[in-house]
Amino acid sequence: MKISLTDAGKRFNRDWIFRHLSYEFQSGTAYAITGPNGSGKSTLLQVLSGAMQLNEGNIDFKPGSGNPKTGNENTFQQISICAPYLELIEEMTLIEFLQFHHRFKPFIAAISADRIIALLGLEEAAHKQIRHFSSGMKQRVKLAQAVFSDVPVVLLDEPCTNFDAAGTDLYLNLVNDYCKQRLVIVSSNDEAEYGFCRERINMNDFK
Numbered sequence: 001m002k003i004s005l006t007d008a009g010k011r012f013n014r015d016w017i018f019r020h021l022s023y024e025f026q027s028g029t030a031y032a033i034t035g036p037n038g039s040g041k042s043t044l045l046q047v048l049s050g051a052m053q054l055n056e057g058n059i060d061f062k063p064g065s066g067n068p069k070t071g072n073e074n075t076f077q078q079i080s081i082c083a084p085y086l087e088l089i090e091e092m093t094l095i096e097f098l099q100f101h102h103r104f105k106p107f108i109a110a111i112s113a114d115r116i117i118a119l120l121g122l123e124e125a126a127h128k129q130i131r132h133f134s135s136g137m138k139q140r141v142k143l144a145q146a147v148f149s150d151v152p153v154v155l156l157d158e159p160c161t162n163f164d165a166a167g168t169d170l171y172l173n174l175v176n177d178y179c180k181q182r183l184v185i186v187s188s189n190d191e192a193e194y195g196f197c198r199e200r201i202n203m204n205d206f207k
Helices: 041-049 072-078 094-104 113-120 135-147 165-178
Strands: 002-012 015-026 030-034 056-062 079-082 153-157 183-187 199-202
Touching (some): 041 183, 079 135, 094 113, 094 135, 135 153, 135 165
Parallel strands (some): 153 183
Antiparallel strands (some): 002 056
16 A cells, blocks of 8 residues: 655644645555654644545555555555554453454454454453553553554554553564554654664654
8 A cells, every 4th residue: 555645734723733745655664753742743643544634735545456445535444553542442351342343444364352362461351341451451452453453554653652661572573573564654752663664754854
């Protein structure tokens, strides 16, 4: 899949978050969106997810050879996102939540809910309600629903929020093992989260 931005700009009220951003994102490449807090990293990621509209310029989603139906009108079916502001269904148990998510976005081949729970190291919590999870455990679940969805584009907004060193290692291993052939975009100001990215965009360049 390819996502193209042409002279893109986004503002809130009269304040421009970014302007004149032209860029092309290609499958099989990992990109980092960097910059200090408030520079527009998360805003750009939400634009790329299709959740937020531009105020000027254009965004275009073009399918890869294996995704003939991909287009601007059904972008959400081809993109998964992990972000601190996204909520989990905390009344569900972990296994219930993963099975529920699978109904909307199937998992990648040879991956089941039980396998995901094992990879996350959360076997003992499989039948606990998510509301009883620690913040780090919840972040593991958010990361899993993004990485293991069978979609060509994975968007990661500050993916190691609430992680300790073991959580960060898990994140890097999951991206390395399951995302190499996909389009990965990481929004972060922490190089530990995006050090593997070949391409980098600094939001301060588009003010």
